[in-house]
Amino acid sequence: MNQLIPPFDFERVFLAPWTQHFELTFWIVLMGFLVATACGLVGNYLILRRMALVGDAISHSILPGIAVAFLLANSRGTTPMFLGALAAGVATTILIEAIHKRSRVKQDAAIGIAFTSLFALGVILISLYASKVDLDQECVLYGEIGFVTPLTQPVVTVGGLTLGPVPVVRMAVVTLVTGLLIAMFYKELLVSSFDPALAFSLGINATVMHYALMCWLSVVVVSAFEAVGAILVIAMLILPGATAALLSQRLPVVLLLTVVNAALSATTGFHLATWLDCSIAGAMVVMAGVLFCLAWVFSPTQGLLPRQWQRTRTNTALSAPEWIH
Amino acid sequence: MTRSLKFALPVLFTLCAALASAHADRIGDLGEVTIREQALRFVSLQDPTVRYAVLGSVLLGITCGLLGSFIVVRKMALVGDALSHAVLPGVALGFLWHTSKDPLAIFIGATVAGLLGTVVVGLVQQTTRLKEDTALGMVLATFFAVGVCLMTMIQRLPTGNKSGLEKFLFGQAAAIGPDDLQLMAVVTGLTLLAVFVLYKEFLVTSFDEGFARASGFPARVIHYTLMLLLAGAVVIALQAVGVVLVSAMLITPAAAAYLLTDRMNRMLWLSAGFGMLAGVAGAFFSFLGPSLPTGPFMVLGATAVFGGAFFFGPRHGLVTRWWRQRSRAQRVQRENTLKSVYHVLEGRQFQGEGVSLRELAERRRETVEEARQQAAELCRHALATLHEEGNLIFLTPAGWQLACAIVRNHRLWELYLTNAAQIAADHVHEDAERIEHVLGEEVVRELERRLDYATQDPHGRPIPSWADLRQGAAPNVRPDDTVGYGSSI
Incomplete structure (x- = not known):
C-alpha cells in the first residue's frame, strides 16, 4: 500500500508543476478544461433530454467511424477523422431509432445493441489492420492527455503568433463553436428539450434539432477522444452537468456552473494525478466525481445535509410546546 | 422513419463490406491452409x-x-x-x-x-x-x-x-x-x-x-x-x-x-x-x-x-411483417376485382358470356391495361380464365364462389348497419368496403340469422345466398372450359 500511494508533498504536488514544468502543466490543464467544458455544455442537453446514455453510445461507436476514415484516407488528418466520427454518430442515432421504433425492443436495449455492435466492428477493424491504422486500442479507451503538449505535438502559428499545440487549438475551436452554437440556438434547444410539442407548434423541428445535437456531439466527442479516450468522454459529458443540475434549476446558471466545474475538476484532477502518479484523464474524472458527491451532500437546495437539517428543524418546530395552544 | 432506415442500410452494408474485405485480406496473409488447420x-x-x-x-x-x-x-x-x-x-x-x-x-x-x-x-x-x-x-x-x-x-x-x-x-x-x-x-x-x-x-x-x-x-x-x-x-x-x-x-x-x-x-x-x-x-x-x-x-x-x-x-420481423401486409393487400385487391366482375355480371342479369376487360375497366374506373394486370392476377390464383386473346374473363368455380362470398359479406353488412345500427343507407357502403374482406364464415352465418335470412340489401339488390355459393359455378361458365386460353398468361 505504501508503494501504491506516494507520500503527499505539497511542494511536489502543487508548486513544482507550475514553477518547473509550466509548459507541460499549462497545456494539459487547459486541454482538460476545454474538453470538460465542451462535453459538459453539450452534456447538459443530453441530461435534460434523458439521453445521457446515448452520449455513452456515441462515444463508443465513433471507433469504427474513425477506423474506416483512417483506412480510406490513409492518414491521421483531421478532416477524415471528423467526417468518420460524424458518419458514425449519425449511424448510431439512426440505428437506435430504427431498432426501437421498428420493433418492440425498448430504447435502452436498442442503445445497448447499437453501440456494442459498432464498437465490436471498430475493434475488429483495428486489430485486423493494426499495422495500417495507427490507433492503439487502449489509447482509444483511455486517451493520453499527457501527449497534447508542444513537446510532442506540432504547434499552430498564425501570422507569427504562436497559438499552441494542434490538439489544444482544435479543442479550443470546438469549445468556442459549442458555446456559440448554444448561444445562437438557445431558445430552440431549450424548447425542444423540455417540450417537443411546444417546439413543434413554434415551428421548431425537434427531429432536426435532435440530429443536429447528435452530430455536434460526435464532433465534440471525436475531438475530446484523443485526450481522454472513449470511456472518459462519457464522464465529461455527464458529471459536470449533473453536478450543476444539483446546484441550480435555471439553465443559464447550470451552463455557467458547468464551466466552473470543468475548470475545477481539470485543475484538481491534474494535481491528484501528480500526487498519485496515475492517469491524468482518469484523475480529472475522479475529481469531477468528488465534486458531484460534494454537491450531492451539501447543495443548498437539494443536498442531503441541508435537507436533513431542514427536516429536523421543521420537526422540532412542530413539536415545540408553544405551537400547541 | 422509412427514410432514416434507407440511410441506415447503405451505411451498414458499407461497414459489413469493409469488414468482409478486411477478412479476405487477413486470409490472404495467413494462407488458406493455416485457416483450415x-x-x-x-x-x-x-x-x-x-x-x-x-x-x-x-x-x-x-x-x-x-x-x-x-x-x-x-x-x-x-x-x-x-x-x-x-x-x-x-x-x-x-x-x-x-x-x-x-x-x-x-x-x-x-x-x-x-x-x-x-x-x-x-x-x-x-x-x-x-x-x-x-x-x-x-x-x-x-x-x-x-x-x-x-x-x-x-x-x-x-x-x-x-x-x-x-x-x-x-x-x-x-x-x-x-x-x-x-x-x-x-x-x-x-x-x-x-x-x-x-x-x-x-x-x-x-x-x-x-x-x-x-x-x-x-x-x-x-x-x-x-x-x-x-x-x-x-x-x-x-x-x-x-x-x-x-x-x-x-x-x-x-x-x-x-x-x-x-x-x-x-x-x-x-x-x-x-x-x-x-x-x-x-x-x-x-x-x-x-x-x-x-x-x-x-x-x-x-x-x-x-x-x-x-x-x-x-x-x-420487419420483412415478415412487410410480406404479410403485401400479401394481404394483394388478396384484398383480388377480391375487389372479383367483386367488380360480379357487379358487371349482375348488371346484365348474369346473361351473356364472360366479362370483357373493357367492361371491367369501366366498372373499376381504371385503364384497360390495369384491368388486364388484375385479370392476370386472378388467373394466377386459378380464380378466372382468360379467353379471346386475354380480353374476356371467365370465372372458375372457385372464383365465382369467392366473388359471391365477398358480395354477400358486403351486402349483409350494409343491411346489418341499416337495420341494427340505424345508419342511413347511403352511409354504409364505405364501412362495408373495408369489412367485407375480414368477415369470417361464422360471423356471416350469425349475421344472416339475425337478419332473418334477408334476400335484399338496403339498396334493393339481391344478396347472394348460401345456396348460390354452394351451387359452385358461375351461370356463364362454359362447362368444357377447364383450361382456358389465358391460363398460361
Whole structure:
C-alpha cells in the first residue's frame, strides 16, 4: 500500500508543476478544461433530454467511424477523422431509432445493441489492420492527455503568433463553436428539450434539432477522444452537468456552473494525478466525481445535509410546546 | 422513419463490406491452409485451450442469456453496461491483493464494486432529481475512472505484473484456464439455481413491481439478488468479452429472444441458446487468426442473431411483417376485382358470356391495361380464365364462389348497419368496403340469422345466398372450359 500511494508533498504536488514544468502543466490543464467544458455544455442537453446514455453510445461507436476514415484516407488528418466520427454518430442515432421504433425492443436495449455492435466492428477493424491504422486500442479507451503538449505535438502559428499545440487549438475551436452554437440556438434547444410539442407548434423541428445535437456531439466527442479516450468522454459529458443540475434549476446558471466545474475538476484532477502518479484523464474524472458527491451532500437546495437539517428543524418546530395552544 | 432506415442500410452494408474485405485480406496473409488447420483444430476439440475456450463461452452464454432476459424485460438493459464498467476498480483491487492474476480475489473485488455501483445508482435516483440514465452514466464513468487510476498506479509498482489485466479490456477466450472455468461453472450453477428457484419472484417483480410489493414479495431483496448475480456474470464474462462489450452479451441475445416470443420461459431458453451460439461463434472466429480479440466476434455473432430476429422473426420481423401486409393487400385487391366482375355480371342479369376487360375497366374506373394486370392476377390464383386473346374473363368455380362470398359479406353488412345500427343507407357502403374482406364464415352465418335470412340489401339488390355459393359455378361458365386460353398468361 505504501508503494501504491506516494507520500503527499505539497511542494511536489502543487508548486513544482507550475514553477518547473509550466509548459507541460499549462497545456494539459487547459486541454482538460476545454474538453470538460465542451462535453459538459453539450452534456447538459443530453441530461435534460434523458439521453445521457446515448452520449455513452456515441462515444463508443465513433471507433469504427474513425477506423474506416483512417483506412480510406490513409492518414491521421483531421478532416477524415471528423467526417468518420460524424458518419458514425449519425449511424448510431439512426440505428437506435430504427431498432426501437421498428420493433418492440425498448430504447435502452436498442442503445445497448447499437453501440456494442459498432464498437465490436471498430475493434475488429483495428486489430485486423493494426499495422495500417495507427490507433492503439487502449489509447482509444483511455486517451493520453499527457501527449497534447508542444513537446510532442506540432504547434499552430498564425501570422507569427504562436497559438499552441494542434490538439489544444482544435479543442479550443470546438469549445468556442459549442458555446456559440448554444448561444445562437438557445431558445430552440431549450424548447425542444423540455417540450417537443411546444417546439413543434413554434415551428421548431425537434427531429432536426435532435440530429443536429447528435452530430455536434460526435464532433465534440471525436475531438475530446484523443485526450481522454472513449470511456472518459462519457464522464465529461455527464458529471459536470449533473453536478450543476444539483446546484441550480435555471439553465443559464447550470451552463455557467458547468464551466466552473470543468475548470475545477481539470485543475484538481491534474494535481491528484501528480500526487498519485496515475492517469491524468482518469484523475480529472475522479475529481469531477468528488465534486458531484460534494454537491450531492451539501447543495443548498437539494443536498442531503441541508435537507436533513431542514427536516429536523421543521420537526422540532412542530413539536415545540408553544405551537400547541 | 422509412427514410432514416434507407440511410441506415447503405451505411451498414458499407461497414459489413469493409469488414468482409478486411477478412479476405487477413486470409490472404495467413494462407488458406493455416485457416483450415486452425478451424479443424477448433472443431476437433483436441486442444485443451480450445476445450476451455468453448466450454467457457458456453457457460458465459447461458449465464448472460438468462440474466439478460430479466434486465431487458425490466427496461434496465444499460445496467449491464454500467456494471461492467463499475467492476474495474474491484478488478484492480482484487489484482492488488495478490499482485497476480488470482481469479477468486478479482472475482470478489469486482462483484463488490459492481454491487456498490448499483447501490449508488439507486441512491442517486432516490435522493436527487437526476434521472436513471444520468445516474447510470455517472456511476459508470466515475467508477471506471477510479479503476483506470488504480490500474495505472498498479502498473507502476515494481512487483506489478499487468499482463493478465490487459485481457480484461477486450477479452481473450483462449486465456481461459481451468481455474477460471471452475469459477464460471460455479456462477452459472448459481444463476441456474436462482432462476429455477426464484423464477416466480423474478417474473412478478420484473413485470409488475407494485403488484409484487402488494403481494408481499420483498421486491428490493429480489432486485439486489438479481444485481448480485448480474455482477457475477459480468465478472466471468469480462475475461472472454472484455469490459466494453459485456453489456452486449447481456442485452443482444435477450433482445433477440424478446422479438421471437411472448412467454418468459421460452424467452429464457431462447436467450440462453443465442448466448451460447454467439459465444462459441466468437471463440471460433477469434481462434482463426493470431491476436484476434474474442469479444468483438462474440458481439457480432449476437448482433447477427438479433438482426435475423429483427428482420425475419415470424411474428414481429420487419420483412415478415412487410410480406404479410403485401400479401394481404394483394388478396384484398383480388377480391375487389372479383367483386367488380360480379357487379358487371349482375348488371346484365348474369346473361351473356364472360366479362370483357373493357367492361371491367369501366366498372373499376381504371385503364384497360390495369384491368388486364388484375385479370392476370386472378388467373394466377386459378380464380378466372382468360379467353379471346386475354380480353374476356371467365370465372372458375372457385372464383365465382369467392366473388359471391365477398358480395354477400358486403351486402349483409350494409343491411346489418341499416337495420341494427340505424345508419342511413347511403352511409354504409364505405364501412362495408373495408369489412367485407375480414368477415369470417361464422360471423356471416350469425349475421344472416339475425337478419332473418334477408334476400335484399338496403339498396334493393339481391344478396347472394348460401345456396348460390354452394351451387359452385358461375351461370356463364362454359362447362368444357377447364383450361382456358389465358391460363398460361
